[in-house]
Amino acid sequence: MPSSALIVLHDYWRSSSAYRVRIALNLLGLPYERRAVDLPRGEQTGPENLARNPQGLVPTLEIDGLRLTQSLAILEYLDETRHAGFLPVDAPGRARVRTLALAVAAEIQPVCNLRVAHHAVQASRGAIAQEAWMRHFIALGLQGLEAMLADGSTGRFCHGDRITLPDICLVPQIYHAERWGVALADYPRIAAIGSRLAELPPVVVAHPDRMTPTA
Template sequence: MSEEIVLYDYWRSSASYRVRIVLESLGLAYRRVSVDLLAGEQRAPEHRARNPQGLVPALVIDGQTLTQSLAIIEYLCETRPAARFLPADPLGRQRVRTLSYAIAMEIHAVCNTGVVGHVMEITGGGEGVRADWMKKFIGEGLAAVEALLDNPATGAFCHGETPTMADFCLVPQIYNAERWGADLSGLTQMRRIAEACRMLPAFKAAHPETVKAA
């Protein structure tokens, strides 16, 4: 397991951001290779060879090329003893997965560049259509996550007193919400948790603006 770890990502990609957080949390040295989504590099044959879906991230680790951010996180949980990002008990794991999936599979799935680009194409709309779409689906989705956080299992972080996979999903989505101007004023739990995460070195190192400036 001493070979170089390579992360193919895009600085502003939510899914890539999640994986950067977990790699930084584990202290794993890795090399970033940018795949420019705006330039369409994700559709190039060389990237399709890494990820037939034409998505980021793709992580080269342990002699394998892994895709899908949550599956990558779970792989690291299963192969790195220090990766305690899923609770030890089945009910806790179910809750963390619920929070993670609510963000990654519900909000993110309808707000990625491919979906929103197609919406703009078929409606003939411009940036106003993109912004309205983002505000609606991010706002409604995060409101549901806020309700899920109204639970005794919520602690300093989404589940308990240490960051889990749910926090790795939440922080990038909050970044997107702020970027698009979604209304977060009533999401007090979520904003508190995001702020706690942002104080941690791994989250700072993985932040899109940090990566872009590197």
Template sequence: MGCGMRQDIVLHDYWRSSSAYRVRIGLNLIGLPYRRVAVDLVAGAQRGADHLAANPQGLVPVLEIDGLRLTQSLAILEYLDETRLAGFLPADAAGRARVRALAHAIAMETQPVCNLRVARHAVALGGEATMEGWMRHFIALGLEGFEGLLGQGPEGQFCHGDRPGLADLCLVPQVYNAWRWHVDLSPYPRLSAICERLDRLAAVSEAHPDRVKPLA
């Protein structure tokens, strides 16, 4: 891949988006330089004509790479795995199935329920639901299941073996959200230890929302 193509990589993201966060980590782990285009979800920029032209779903992230506009974070990460030999998925079919199951447990089970537009709608319906109560309940439920899945697999420094992979890229933003909503992580020692190791990697720490958030 030539240097010119590398310079053309553009990530449309929002600093606190879990999906964008995991793609930032992935790009950093591969060492791909990219330019960020901020999409202010709070201000409603995702519903603007320019962004809808890039992603008709009105979501982030969108990755412009290789002349393509890619959407959906897991699809983006698997594309990077296939085209850049990123190693986000194991070589064996059983390992790939396990890593995908871990990644999906967060990206397809926990995160969608904890999406702000979902939580806000649920709270707006009335009743006893509060934003913090909703988030704490579903984040804790998701992490409990993830911790159990980790216990069924081989031991390693990360979610599957000794190299960060697709599941780790999903776990880091979810633990960040747990921290934001004051979820007690002490019942989840395996995933907490993995996150501590991941946080020590420059590629991970440099993708943290606090490192990329807009200046006040």
């Protein structure tokens, strides 16, 4: 039985992974308290954050007496305990939804993580520009995702006409694509789905612009 105790989300306002969890909590109507972890100041590797998230990352979600990390695991926990419908009931549908979600969360985002991009810039002694790195890998990933969405199972959203895992992953990725100057016009299916998602109130209130860097 899910607990009604205070839900706490340790996040950073621009983190894609934390952004996903905010969207999911909002879609479920679950009130929560945000506690900021300032990534530019290195708070993620401080003892307080490492005690709850040994990887030195965000987000960490405190819910039902648990401390959960890794955004996709959190989303699946919410799906299983709150009957969210983030995964289809059929096995082929679940496989497709997980594939689309991982195309973003395991292929695009990790290589565009700031610590990866910063390392590339430093290791190349500036020969690689951060902006060029981001645009290259985001565009490469979106190109593949756009082709995957040509499947007939795509509807108003990534899988049919209800929000599932890849939609929750796609919203933050679109935010970062626009932030780094990737032209979404090159990916009409992604752009159309993103436009529909952007109109939904639970998605709107999770946007980084609605957050504050210190809260």
